[in-house]
Amino acid sequence: VKRRGRNDFEFFRNEMRVHVTTLLQLERDLRHAVERDELEVFYQPQMDLRRGGLAAVEALLRWHHPERGLVLPGDFIPLAEESRLIVPIGEWVLRTACRQLAAWRAGQWPELRLAVNLSPVQFQQAELIEVVRSALDDSGLDPEVLELEVTEGLLMDNRDLTLQALADLKAMGIRLSIDDFGTGYSSLVYLKRFPVGQLKIDRSFVRDLLEDRGDAAICETIIALAGHLDLEVVAEGVEQVEQLDWLREAGCDRAQGYLLGRPMSVDALERRLSGDAGL
Ligand code: C2E
Ligand code: CA
Ligand code: CA
Numbered sequence: 001v002k003r004r005g006r007n008d009f010e011f012f013r014n015e016m017r018v019h020v021t022t023l024l025q026l027e028r029d030l031r032h033a034v035e036r037d038e039l040e041v042f043y044q045p046q047m048d049l050r051r052g053g054l055a056a057v058e059a060l061l062r063w064h065h066p067e068r069g070l071v072l073p074g075d076f077i078p079l080a081e082e083s084r085l086i087v088p089i090g091e092w093v094l095r096t097a098c099r100q101l102a103a104w105r106a107g108q109w110p111e112l113r114l115a116v117n118l119s120p121v122q123f124q125q126a127e128l129i130e131v132v133r134s135a136l137d138d139s140g141l142d143p144e145v146l147e148l149e150v151t152e153g154l155l156m157d158n159r160d161l162t163l164q165a166l167a168d169l170k171a172m173g174i175r176l177s178i179d180d181f182g183t184g185y186s187s188l189v190y191l192k193r194f195p196v197g198q199l200k201i202d203r204s205f206v207r208d209l210l211e212d213r214g215d216a217a218i219c220e221t222i223i224a225l226a227g228h229l230d231l232e233v234v235a236e237g238v239e240q241v242e243q244l245d246w247l248r249e250a251g252c253d254r255a256q257g258y259l260l261g262r263p264m265s266v267d268a269l270e271r272r273l274s275g276d277a278g279l
């Protein structure tokens, strides 16, 4: 192997500089995204596996960047969390999605529920509960129709603000959902200790459940656990009809995935799901 030491280092340093510049630029752009109206909430349908039909939608953020085009959350949520921009952005998502849900419930989908993702950073804001309450008040929604998705890591966070916020959400009647369940570090004790109402089986277990006995066993176990603890269970990442059949047979309550619909704009969702076609 030929050693190029210094040159490699120079190369690396230049690469790093480009990377950091891009991130800083992106953060600057993100700072203005809300006021410039570049953010949009997409909605992905969740199917009720027992009764059929549309049970809920999950709000998923999209950024229409003036030069880069559509930027997915994986590319800017970490940056938004680091810079705490996720606080105003998360509030905007919640308010926008609540208003949209109220319109849908008043119209074609009176039973529809709404899932919104919350970042752990938002739990470090004393105002979180007031923001949630005000989003519900402004939209006139009943707290029971709102599901807030958090990851297992949050339940390991013993800070007072987090514990208080979780208790307050519960007291308001909001359903807490554990996203990507099975991929984090949480111990099962947390399911008992916290006011959890729903588990979302992570996509990584659903993907190969028909071929991989281990993944199938994990899905079965989570569904059984949810049953025993009286929690609702949602499978995410459902892409094949055979997966859907398997999950229904196994007693899963809801399914979400490209098979049933990708995250869509308001118009696209209404076009796809209204009329007789349904889910
Ligand atoms: P998540 O909460 O686990 O959301 C599900 C992700 O899986 C979404 O990616 C969705 O488009 C994708 N997905 C759904 N069905 C399928 C499928 O059948 N196959 C595959 N391969 N993927 C599927 P998306 O929209 O890119 O969001 C990525 C993550 O960004 C979300 O993961 C969530 O953690 C975060 N995120 C999105 N919107 C928000 C938000 O408003 N606030 C916060 N804090 N985080 C958000
Ligand atoms: Ca989620
Ligand atoms: Ca998830």
Ligand code: CA
Pocket (backbone or CB within 6 Å): 180
């Ligand atoms: Ca995920």
